[in-house]
Amino acid sequence: MPGIITSIVALPLVGYFLLTLAQHRINKNVAAILSCGSVIISFALSLFLFLQLKHSEKGMTEHLFTWVEFNDFHLSFSFLFDRLSAIMALIITGVGSLIHIYSVGYMHEDKGFTRFMSYLNLFIFFMLMLVLGNNFLMLFAGWEGVGLCSYLLIGFWFSNKEYNDAARKAFVMNRIGDLGLLLGLFLIMVYAGSLEYSDVLFGSAAYGISAGAITAITILLFIGATGKSAQIPLFTWLPDAMAGPTPVSALIHAATMVTAGIYLVVRCNVLFSAAPITMDTIMIVGLGTALVAASIGIKQNDIKKVLAYSTVSQLGLMVFALGLGAFTAALFHVITHAFFKALLFLAAGSVIHALHGEQDIRRMGGMRAKLPITFPVFLLGTIAISGIPPFSGFFSKDEILAAALHHHPLLWVLGLAVSLMTAYYMWRMLFLTFYGHFRGHHHAYDQARESPKVMTIPLILLAILSSIGGFINVPELFGGNAALAHFLNPVIETDHSSLYAELTEYVLITCTLLAIAAVIGWTYKKFAGPVKIIEEKGIGKLLENKYYVDELYDHLIAQPLQVLSGFTRTFIERQILDGTVNGSGSLTRFIAQGLRSLQSGNIEWYLYAFVLGVILMIAGVWI
Numbered sequence: 001m002p003g004i005i006t007s008i009v010a011l012p013l014v015g016y017f018l019l020t021l022a023q024h025r026i027n028k029n030v031a032a033i034l035s036c037g038s039v040i041i042s043f044a045l046s047l048f049l050f051l052q053l054k055h056s057e058k059g060m061t062e063h064l065f066t067w068v069e070f071n072d073f074h075l076s077f078s079f080l081f082d083r084l085s086a087i088m089a090l091i092i093t094g095v096g097s098l099i100h101i102y103s104v105g106y107m108h109e110d111k112g113f114t115r116f117m118s119y120l121n122l123f124i125f126f127m128l129m130l131v132l133g134n135n136f137l138m139l140f141a142g143w144e145g146v147g148l149c150s151y152l153l154i155g156f157w158f159s160n161k162e163y164n165d166a167a168r169k170a171f172v173m174n175r176i177g178d179l180g181l182l183l184g185l186f187l188i189m190v191y192a193g194s195l196e197y198s199d200v201l202f203g204s205a206a207y208g209i210s211a212g213a214i215t216a217i218t219i220l221l222f223i224g225a226t227g228k229s230a231q232i233p234l235f236t237w238l239p240d241a242m243a244g245p246t247p248v249s250a251l252i253h254a255a256t257m258v259t260a261g262i263y264l265v266v267r268c269n270v271l272f273s274a275a276p277i278t279m280d281t282i283m284i285v286g287l288g289t290a291l292v293a294a295s296i297g298i299k300q301n302d303i304k305k306v307l308a309y310s311t312v313s314q315l316g317l318m319v320f321a322l323g324l325g326a327f328t329a330a331l332f333h334v335i336t337h338a339f340f341k342a343l344l345f346l347a348a349g350s351v352i353h354a355l356h357g358e359q360d361i362r363r364m365g366g367m368r369a370k371l372p373i374t375f376p377v378f379l380l381g382t383i384a385i386s387g388i389p390p391f392s393g394f395f396s397k398d399e400i401l402a403a404a405l406h407h408h409p410l411l412w413v414l415g416l417a418v419s420l421m422t423a424y425y426m427w428r429m430l431f432l433t434f435y436g437h438f439r440g441h442h443h444a445y446d447q448a449r450e451s452p453k454v455m456t457i458p459l460i461l462l463a464i465l466s467s468i469g470g471f472i473n474v475p476e477l478f479g480g481n482a483a484l485a486h487f488l489n490p491v492i493e494t495d496h497s498s499l500y501a502e503l504t505e506y507v508l509i510t511c512t513l514l515a516i517a518a519v520i521g522w523t524y525k526k527f528a529g530p531v532k533i534i535e536e537k538g539i540g541k542l543l544e545n546k547y548y549v550d551e552l553y554d555h556l557i558a559q560p561l562q563v564l565s566g567f568t569r570t571f572i573e574r575q576i577l578d579g580t581v582n583g584s585g586s587l588t589r590f591i592a593q594g595l596r597s598l599q600s601g602n603i604e605w606y607l608y609a610f611v612l613g614v615i616l617m618i619a620g621v622w623i
Contacts, residue, residue, distance in 0.1 A: 005062040005079040008045045008089065009132055011038040012124040019118035028113050032104045034323040035117035039100050039124055043093035046314035050086045059083060061134060068137075075195055080134040084491045087331070088131040088263055091338045092256050095123050098458035102346050103247040105454035106353060108244075116156060123149035127256050131263055136185050136195040137266070143181065143228070145255045147174045153252060154244040173237040179498050181264075184220030187213065201270050211274070218271050218278040222285075225261030229315050231289045235552055239308040247305060248351030250342045253311055260332045262318050269492055271329045283323025283407075287414055292547065294421035298428075299536060299543035302359050303348045306429050310385070311341060313418060317400055320415065326403035327492045328485045333400060336392035337483075339469045340384035343462035347378040348479015350455060351433060354448040355440070361432040362533050363440035370448040373456045375434050377463040381431050384466040386423040386516055395470035398509060405508065416512060423519045431527040439531070477505050500564030568579065 016036030019031055026034075053059065059082025068075035081089070100120055107113050126149060130142025157165030168300070184193065191209045192200045209217070232236040241253055265272055265282070272278060293312035296577070300306045314337050320332035352359055354371060368375040384391040389397070397419060405412035438445040450456065474480025485492075536544045545551075598609075 002062065004045050005050060005060065005081045005132060006064065008049075008081075008093070009044045009125065009128045010080065011042045012128065014038060014119040016118050016125060019114055023114040023118065023343070026114070027423050029241060031114040031117050035121055036097065036100045036104065037237070038121060039093055040097045042124070042128070042379055043090070043097050046086065046093050046181055049081050053081075053083055053086055056084075059085070059490075075135060075137055077138070078134040079132045080197065082491060083488055084267060085131045087335065087488075089128060089334060090123060091259075092127050092131065094461075095338050095342050096120075096127075096251060097254065097267040098461055099247050099251045099342065099346070102250075102349075102458040103123065103245075105244060105452045106349055107249055112141050112156065116153075117247070119149060119152050119156070120247070123153065123252065123257075127260070130260055134442070135197055135525050136200070138187060140181065140185060143224070143260065144409060146252075146260065147171065147178065147228075150174070150241070150252055150257060153242045153248040154163045156244055156248070159495070160243075163243040166174075166237075166240040170237040170241050172602060173234050173535065175223045176293075177234055177261075180220045180223025180227070181225075184217050184224065187217045187220065191217070192269075197267075201268060212300065213265070214271055214281075215275045218262075218268070218275040219269060219281065221264060222278060222282055223317075225264050226285065227261075228264075229258050229260075229261030229319065230312050231285050231316065232292065234390055234398075235289060235293065235312050236546075236553065237548070238312055242304040245623045246304070246345060246352060249307070250345035250349070253308065255336070258311065258315055259318075259338070260320065262315070262330055262334050266327050266331055266492065267324050269296050272322070275324065279323050279325065280605050281323070282319055283411075286316045286319030286321070286323050287296075288316070289313070290320055290418045292316075294418050294425070296543055297425040297545050298421060299540055300425070301544075303351065303361050303364075303429060303433065304345070304359055305343070306361070307344055307348060308420065310344075310426065312383075314341065315423060316417070317397070317418060321400045321403060324400075324403045324407055324411075326400060328473075329396065331397035331488070331492075332484055333396035335469055335472070336396045336466075336469050338548075339392055339462055340381045340466040340533060343381040344385065344449040344458060346373050346455070346459055346462065347381060350374040350451040350459065351378075353451055353455070355444050356358055357448070358440060358444060361429055362531075364433045364438065365436040365440075365531075366438045366445070367436070368434040369406065369452050370445070371434075373450055374459065377459045378430060381466055382426045384469075385426055386520070388513070388516065390470065392466050392469035395475070397475060398512075399473075399475070400511065401508070402505070412508075416515065419512065419559055420515055421520050423516045424523055427523040429522050429526060430576050432531065435528040436530060439533075 007302055015034050018034055019026075023031070050058065059080060061078055061080050063078040065077050066074060067077040083417060100117070103117065103120065107116050123146060126142045126145025128142070130139055133139045133142060151167045151171040155164050157163050188200055189195055193215045194200055227234045238258065242249055244252075271437055272282075290313045293309045293316060297306050297309035297313060300309060314333070318330045318337070320331050321327075321333065330389055350371065351364070351367060351374060354367070355364070358364065368551075380391070385395040387393045389395075401412055401415050401419070404415045448451065471480075473482055473484035475482055542548070
């Protein structure tokens, strides 16, 4: 049935235009129907096509028109719905639909409700273009589009300067990564002569690229992924992006946009597998990001900041898996992370909504009695992200840890350390928020109420997905057949055989679960009862202040650039450039004034000048 893939992408765009053009003429209920309906229909169409993929290993394409054509270079505007893009489309439209529905309740009282919903639709459109585009140029167009939407949504409450600063920071830091991606595309064009996936990734063009060129290309592509997926050193924008409304945090910074970098590397796995230097770099950056972000999350007190650094840490694990060559494991964690992290962000939003904007977990406590739906779904999300079986996070994290151990035992130990820190800060947040006595103002607690159904129903659905989502790729060790890995075979070549003997794997899993259980027990003992708030010192203060990375960037980069720009403005621009322009004007005016004085209207002066001119002419001829 032609046109379905195009409809999947176009419907959110149509919703955006309708909402933008009629935002002052329609009420909020109509805006909600248009916004949510367009994404839900896109999800239904994506699911329909997904079910057809069992008959096609190569997927389906829809050609709309020839976009660029000169000499022998042709670039089409077409969409590709293969097994990788299908999974991403289902995540974007499926989780996106639930977040849209949640937003109807969360943002209903906001005067910019229709504008907010239109921005969400525009974001979904660009994200779908990114993952469904059939060439690198369409990917880049979607890549830039989601960056724009991120800026609009983070700074949605633009009357607040802090939110505007966060939006600008996200936009600028993403531009650094985007430059790397653009340069990588230039090199692909030079060496492969095409930007079509069919030529570069699936065709013979890639075989003509030298090893050095592939290393350069993949390094530049990974720089792009570093910016979008918040890896060291471009990770500081994501925690600040929590300034936006909570649904923005769930949609952009948990389930979709930040995984665009992971999608890029998985899509280009053929190129990255041929660049061992790049793969080692990816592994180191991913592991470093996971460790740094997890350690920072231990001492954060803003409920959304804890989840933000948790997101950075989990993205680090995904990138770590990519560097190990475990592309399927990385994508598997993308899927499970979309479920439980969207759930946790939206559940946190439900807590914030009940407490009228309070986000400091030190001023919460005892909320499980007030939030009978939010508490159990938050608990399920916490169990899932902690990697406790049989919840979704267990299966995807286990695959990453198995791949790490296969490379080196030290990598497994460091990966386990990330998992233990994750368990600590997540259960600390759960206990401080829902257990013990309320530590804030008693009026806030008395007025706290459970969120409306339009917000709690998406939470329940996401909790179900977080609970059972891991079963899509159960390994043979637990009686499964690694269905996801087999499904992705046409896109990712994967060895499905067990890396270790069953006894070894059981021992490692048992050790991991016992360590996590010990961390949870210790956290419960420390934070589930009365909690004494103390001022952090030493390493605790260092972690609370996020290793002072922002301050370091400010001193090493921002302030020197401000000094340089001040010098440029004062000396080069004002003294040299403006001086030259103004000086030429002053000189022209001076000459004009002198010449104007000659036109005095005095006949005697004219005769004198005439005689003088004649004498000078005769003298010139004579000489």
